[in-house]
Amino acid sequence: MATNEDLFRKIISHAKEYGYVFPSSEIYDGLSAVYDYGPFGSELKKNIRDYWWRSMVQLHENIVGIDAAIFMHPMVWKASGHVDAFNDPMIDNKDSKKRYRADVLVEDHLQKIEDKITKEVEKARQRFGASFDEKMFRETNPRVKEHQGKVEDIKKRLYGSLDKNDFAAVKALIEELGIVCPISGTRNWTEVRQFNLMFSTQMGSVNEDSGEIYLRPETAQGIFVNFLNVMKSARMKIPFGIAQTGKAFRNEIVARQFLFRMREFEQMEMQYFVKPGEEMKWYEFWKEERMKWHLSLGIPKEKYRFHTHEKLAHYANAAADIEFDFPIGFKELEGIHSRTDFDLGSHQKYSGKKLQYFDQETNESYVPYVVETSIGLDRTFLAVLSHAYREEKLDDGSERVVLGIQPMLAPIKVAVLPLVKKDGLPEKARLIMDRLVPEFRCFYEEKDTIGRRYRRMDAIGTPFAVTIDHQTLQDDTVTIRHRDTMLQDRIPSKEIAGIVRDKLAPGK
């Protein structure tokens, strides 16, 4: 395990050193769990995104794309369940390190008082037998009345404070009531804090509470709210899919592990709308389809596995993750979820708009079921990068670090290198470069020895290096060096494009 953590560290520093990934705002010490993609990283990320788009949208006639805004109407997050699920005030006990919902702690305390009341009532009932009037007893018994008064008082304060988001008052109440941690038995509490997974900001006038909007915590809702627009304008018939890629934001309590868990990240999602009852068929279809996609990245299947969810989220009736064997272990890369009609149904309820599909064959309309494929772009980037990274010991005893990224995804496809920077070699190299540049991302370099330049290209994962030497001036042949084997062929310069192009297909 120690060596794997070591490997992970090496990949992170390699990513920084070679312009793949930088800590955000690094000159100001960085911003926790936020990263920027550099010159080569942004190319790799874009190549992965483009390949996904091509696979999902371009190659499926019944899948279309959209690009929804990050800002959405606040009601969207009510309907999706995000607002209610993450508005709880939390408090930690510093001794037991346990976290509780502050309101639940107080409510538990209230329950104890209620129990006392019940006990009094039961005692009295036994004493008075059949003639016992519970209502009368509750209204007149001084002890019960006192307890009851306390309960009312506490409830008023608790819910009053919660409504005003006055968490200091909630903590004061907990301290005043002498509530102790059930585990440590101490009153050593932290402040009461709210952990809302969604980032919020103000839209328009800032002086009204109603101006608060959220940055989307997932891209899926942008697809659901556009369901009708897309279906009508693109004249889609079920089953059909809507795809999009884009940023999402989650205010994770603990965000760590480099690109794996970031507060700002990019998703690539496709929501597939199907006839209710057929969802399991499509769920299985997309599980298989998506796994094939991963394998086409040139990564062996031992690196992947499915993880089927036992405990299902409120919106799902089946769910599986595709996990990848990162240096930090097998972790989720993509989710394939059968979301039923939860989302469309909920939006239908909250918006009052009919989100249904009219089936011409059966003459009936229904709310479609949804099978979702949702993949993390940054995580896929990390998977590609960590699989590609390798250190090699060469026969001559030297070492090299190579990014064995498959050519289709590599940031730079071809390096153009004059063997020396005189005798007209740079000029000749430029001519060859000019012919390649319109089709391939190229990199020209004449500084340093040829060996050092090869190593630099290995380190950023460039699959081909074309070297122009003195013979090139005579017969227009060059040597083309292959990154992974380090072998060279001498070929006419006209053939370079064909050889490179041939390797840019998936799986090569």
Added chain:
RNA sequence: GCGGUAGUAGCUCAGAUGGUAGAGCAUCAGCUUCCCAAGCUGAGGGUCGUGGGUUCGAUCCCCAUUUACCGCUCCA
């Protein structure tokens, strides 16, 4: 978020028990022209993570803060 550890040039690190820092590699310029890194000459680059305090004086002591890592917690 809690606890622990760390933060000296782009990278890897050294340093003095408080008197304002150095190496190798890298970078840049020139020479060398050599098909798989580390040839020669020269140059640039650090308010020792940031802010405050103690002190005649702090990179070194104290406090706060930030970032990273490890453990816990969390992850609809």
